[in-house]
Amino acid sequence: MTEPLLEREPNTRSALHCKKEICLVIISAAVGAIASLLISNNTLNLKPVMFEKINILNDQISRPSVPENNIAAKEIAISYLGFNGRRTFSKFICSGDENDISAWKDRLCVFSSICYNKITNRFDYFRLNQSKPKPVFYDKSNRMLFRFGVTNADIPFLTLTVGGNTPWTPFVVNESYPTENFTRLHQLHSLTKTRFASYNIGHGLWEDLGSISYSLDRMNIIDRNLVIMHMNRMDDTSLFRMYHKYIIRAxxxxxxxxxETYMNSFSTKYVCFDRLIVGGELSVFPRTQVREYHGREILYYNWRSKIIQNNGFNPNFVPxxxxxxxxxxxxxxxxxVGMKRHRAIANLExxxxxxxxxxxxxSSEVIEWQYISFDKQIxxxxNTTILITPGGGVSLTLPLLPHGAHxxxxxxxxxxxxxxxxYGQSGSMEGAFFNHIPHVRKQYYQIYGPQEYEFDYPGATDARETASIIIxxxxxxxxxxxxxxxMEF
Incomplete structure (x- = not known):
């Protein structure tokens, strides 16, 4: 179980209060002693857990130093309304369409000071209780919205799953942040629900888990203390064991x-997050859904490099x-049952x-990848300069090839x-994804007619799903x- 950076608040709280910022600048020993006494009387002071960062690069690579926890810039914090830190409310920032509430499948947001209510099983967003509440969204049709989503139109705010299968909407409450019976988690948390990861490594790698990396990059966040919260059950399958061993650590x-298990590990009514990143689930394979715009390339490349580097290899290695x-x-x-093969090379020998x-x-070799550990595959x-592969999931380690490989x-x-x-065209199964992997040069072996493929079982009719290629x-x-x-020099 991940040990979180947290502070737990008791069910009752004294009026005495000591702000952390004040405590840090106290230089007088006498004042420091008084401040320490106040803190010990009013809060349960848990020491932050120190996490060791491990560098497992095989090669020494010169890189600019990057802070472990980084958001693009320190945000403006000016006291004007007289709160003086005594009252806390939720905030959020988003990337995506902020003028169309129906664009929820592509929206990505980071919430601050939001809490999960274990009694109601919902995420509470705390808004200042005023006679005229402030809007949270500006929709082109519904005008100013004072809550997330449009309930009567069944429009949510975000999705936890690629393709929008798991809509998610925080609940606005007109009250301030809890002052009792809550646990506060300081490090960044991500909430997600995998769609394909349990049975398809390609989709799991580049969509389900890849979307977490893409979201961090898009919001300019670096945080090795990130806690990934998986909404659905994590089955003890070989794929999930592989993810934990080779991918999550990237x-x-x-x-x-x-x-659910994580939330139940806390005894308080509220489990509150200093920062919670939700949404941004990126579909990378459906040709009709992928928007051809500049920016995907660096997201994919960064994720590829994180995977390689965190498994002990140099992402810039060239054979x-x-x-x-x-x-x-x-x-x-x-x-x-009865299939000779599935979407393979029919005349492999x-x-x-x-x-x-x-x-x-x-040198050349024929590889059955399922028998090789993922780090060995990397x-x-x-060390490969030319990869010859069928389409489908078996081709989706292609981004791990070195610069200039084919x-x-x-x-x-x-x-x-x-x-x-x-009908009759030569289709590229993962072309919408490979279009944005420019460091590898793709040569598409096109298929011109029925003489160039063989169905995998009698009675099959769909050459995309049930045919192997005769090269x-x-x-x-x-x-x-x-x-x-x-590749000649």
């Missing part, structure tokens, strides 16, 4: 926690000799022999128009030669 020094890897896809969660015979001076990919990715023949493609080695050579030319 985001934080702490384990991901299950939200000095050629190596070709051919992906052998033998397992799939979608593989049905022929392709492997062709590569070895045609390029005898270049190492192998960083990936030859199998397209599919469109037999059922969908995903922005028409023409002459055309493959054209793409490999192009890759070798472009």
């Amino acid at each position: 985001l934080t020094d702490h384990s991901m926690v299950q939200f 000095k000799k050629h190596h070709i890897i051919i992906s052998n896809k033998t397992e799939s969660i979608y593989k049905r 022929e392709v492997a022999s062709f590569v070895q015979d045609t390029y005898p001076n270049i 190492e192998m990919l960083l 990936a030859i990715i199998m397209d599919y023949y469109v037999t059922e128009p969908d995903h922005g493609y028409l 023409n080695t002459k055309r493959l050579r054209l793409l490999i030669d192009k890759a070798l030319e472009e």
Whole structure:
């Protein structure tokens, strides 16, 4: 269990109060003693937990120093209304459409001083109780909104899940922050609910968990004390064990926690967060949903580099000799009984022999990735100059390739128009994602007709989902030669 930076408030609280800011500047021993007495009489003073930051880089890389906890700039804090720190209310900042409440699937927000009410099972947003309350949102159709979302139109404020499957809306209460029966958590927390991670590593890596990294980058936050709260149950599966061992540590020094269990570990009515980041779940694969704009590239690249670096490797490593890897896809969660394979390379043995015979001076190997630990996969990919792979999840480690590497990715023949493609076209399954991975050069092995694929079982009709590719080695050579030319110095 993650040990949080927190302070617990008792159910009753004395009127005596000592502000932390004042205590820090006291230099007189006598005044300091008095201040210490006041604190001990009125609060339960828990020492902050000190977390060790571990540097596991294999290579010494010169980088500018970055503070462990950083928000772009210190915010304005001027006393004008006479609160003098005695009254606390919730605040929030967002990235995304702040003039259209219905754009909730793409909105990302950071809340300050917001509390989870364990009695009502809701997140309470504390607003100053006034005869004329202030608006929280400005919608182009509904005008000023005084609560999050539009209840009668069933429009929430944010989503915890890629694609909007888990809407989330804080509840506005016209009262100040709790003064009793609450626990205050000081470090940054993230609230999320994975959609694909339990069964699909590609979606889990680049959408579910990747969205946490993208959100931190978008809001200019660096915090190794981040606590990731997972809204749904974390099953003890091989994928989740892999995430905990190799991926979560790229985001934080702490384990991901299950939200309900975490909340129940606190005995108070309220569990309050100094900073809570919610939303920003980014769909990276659906071609019709991905908005082609500048900015995705650095988000993906930063996440790729965090993963590599936090597994002990140099994200800037470049190999000095050629190596070709051919992906052998033998397992799939979608593989049905009686299927020979699922979206694989149908003539794999022929392709492997062709590569070895045609390029005898270049090392090559055929890899079944599911039998290799993730950190070893990273190492192998960083030493690869040409990756030959079917489309689908097996191709989604492509961003881990080194700068200037080439990936030859199998397209599919469109037999059922969908995903922005028409019948007879050569479709790129992950093209909407790979379009924004510029450090790897993509060579798409296009499919021109039924003679270039083989259905995985009798009666199948959808060449995208249930067909494997028959590679023409002459055309493959054209793409490999192009890759070798472009890597020549």
